[in-house]
Amino acid sequence: MAAIELRSATKKFATADGGTYTALKDISLTVEDGEFCAVVGPTGCGKSTTLTLVSGLERASAGAVLVRGEPVTGIDTSTGFVFQQDAVFPWRSVLDNVAAGPTYRGARRSEAHALARDWLRRVGLTGFEDRYPHQLSGGMRKRVALAQTLINQPRVLLMDEPFSALDVQTRAIMSTELLHLWDETKPAVIFVTHDLEEAIALADKVVVLTAGPGTVKAEFRIDLPRPRVVQEIRFDPRFTRLYEQIWEALRSEVQEAYDRTTRVTQVAS
Amino acid sequence: MKDSTAGGLVQDSPTDPAPTDATPTVLTRPGDAKPARSRVRPGALLHRSWVLFLLRTGIVVVLLGAWQIGVDTKAIDKFFWGEPVGVWQQLVDWVTIGTSQGSLLDQILVTLEEAVLGFVIGSVLGIVCGIALGRIRLLSELFGPFLKAANSIPRIILGSIFTVAFGFGVQSKIILAVVLVFFGVFFNAFQGTREVDRNLIANAQLLGASRWRVTRDVVLPSAFTWILASLHISFGFALIGALVGEILGANQGLGLLIRSSQNNFTMDGVLAGMVLVAVIALTAEALITVLENRLLRWRPPQSHGGAAVK
C-alpha cells in the first residue's frame, strides 16, 4: 500500500469572473512509505496545490487522493506540512512554536518543552528559545517551521520549498541535516522545489510537472547511494547525467510557462 | 455606505474616530493609535522630548493667558465662557470644601466605577460576540443584519430609557456605557477574526489543534491587534455613557456635578468638570497603551502608521 497516491486528480478553482481555473489536471503520482519524492516544475504549475490536496486542506475536484490507502476527507494530523510562506505563530516564542504540536496533541507543558528543546538543538537553534519569530532571520524562521513539523514525527511529510529563503551554504547544510532527520523516522516525503540540484541530491524520485494545468510529465528514479552529503554529491558523474536528463524534460515546460506569462503581459500592455 | 467583503456586516470607510454617537460605529484600524517608534539616538530623543514638552506647555500658557486677559478686559463674557482662574478656584474648592453632592473623590469614584465596569463588560461582550460571529458563519448570517440595524440607531437616546427603567443608581449608567462600548469592539473583533492569516489556521490544524484551540491560540491573538485598536476609543465611549447617564438623572457623579453647575449658571464648574474628565480619559488611555505594549510584545516595531498623536 502506497503512503501517498493521487489517481487522476484534478483541481479547479473558481475565478473572480465566475469561471473556473484548472490548476491540476489528471495528475497521478505514487509515493511509497519511506520514499523521498521531489517535485519540480515551472512556477504556477500546481506544485503547492498538489500538497494542499494531499494534506486535506483542499479537496480534489475529480479523481482520488489517498493517504495510506484511505481517501483524504479532511486534515489528517499524521501529515506534516512545511508551508511555502511563513506559517510560524508570530506571537509565540520559538520554544512555544516548536512545542505547539505536542501541546495540541495532549502532552504536558514540561514534556512538550523538553521535546521542543531537543528539536531546536537538532535544527541548530539552541539559545534562541525565547525569541519571537520577527527577531529571527528568514532562514532561522524556516528552521523553526521545520522543527515545528518534524517534532510530530509525521508519517507523511509535505514540504513546499522549505529552503528557498536560505543562502546556498546554509541550504546545503540544512539539506544534509534533513536527510539525517528523515532517515530516523523514514516518513513518505513530497518535497517541492525549484532547484533541480537540490531535488536530485535529496530524492529517491524526481517528478517533473508540466506547465499549468499541472500533470506529471516524467518521473526519474535517483539511484545515487545513501547516505548522501548534499555538498559533495553534485560532483558525482551520475549526478551530472541525471541532471542533464531531467533538465531536458523540465526546460521546455519552464520555457512554456515563461512564454505564457510574457505573452499575457504583452497583450495587457 | 458601501458594503465591504465581510458579509456586508462591517462598514469600511475610514472616518473620524471621535466619539460622536450620532454616527454608527466604524472600524478602528490596527495601528491607528499606535505611536510610530522613532529610531533616533536616546540622547537626542531626550533632548527633543524636553523641547517638545516646553513648547507644549508654552502653547497652553499662551492660550489660557489670552483667555484670562480676554475676560479681564471684558472682551470675553465670563458668565458664558468662564475664566481660567475661576476654573482653578472651583477645583480647589471642590477638593478642600467638597461639592454639593459630597466629597469630590466620591463623585470621581462613582463615575469611574460606571465607566470602567461599562468598558470591561462591553469589551468582553464585544470580543466574545465578534469572534463567535467571525468564526461561525451561521451566527453571522443570522445576527449580522440585526447588529447592523442596531448600530445605525443613535444609541445615546437609550440613556433616557435606561434611566427610567433602571433608576438613578449606577446600573443605568453602566448599561448605557456597555451599549456604547460594545459595537466598536464587536466590529473590530469580527473584522480581526476574518482577517486571520489562513495559513496560520491551516498550520495549527495540521499540528493537531482542535477548533477551540485554533480560536484560542490563533484567532484571538491575531485579532488582538484589531481589538486593542478599538479599546483605545472605547474607554472614551464608556466615559460618555457614564456622564450622559448621570446628566440624564443621577444622585452622584461628575456628570451630575456638571449638570448642577450648568443649572446654577456657573460655567467655571462645568469647565472644571471637563478638566477632571479629561484627566481620567488621558490616564485610561495611558493604561491601555501599557496593556497594548505588553500584549503585543511579539510584534515587530511598526514602521508604518504615520505620525501618531501622543
Ligand SMILES: Nc1ncnc2c1ncn2[C@@H]1O[C@H](COP(=O)(O)OP(=O)(O)OP(=O)(O)O)[C@@H](O)[C@H]1O
Ligand atoms: N485559491 C486559489 N484560487 C484560484 N487560483 C488558485 C488558487 N490557488 C492557486 N491557484 C492557481 O493555481 C495555479 C497553481 O498554483 P500553485 O500555488 O499550486 O503553483 P506552484 O506550482 O506552487 O507555483 P510556485 O512554484 O510559484 O509556488 C496558479 O496559476 C494559481 O494562480
Ligand SMILES: [Mg+2]
Ligand atoms: Mg508554490
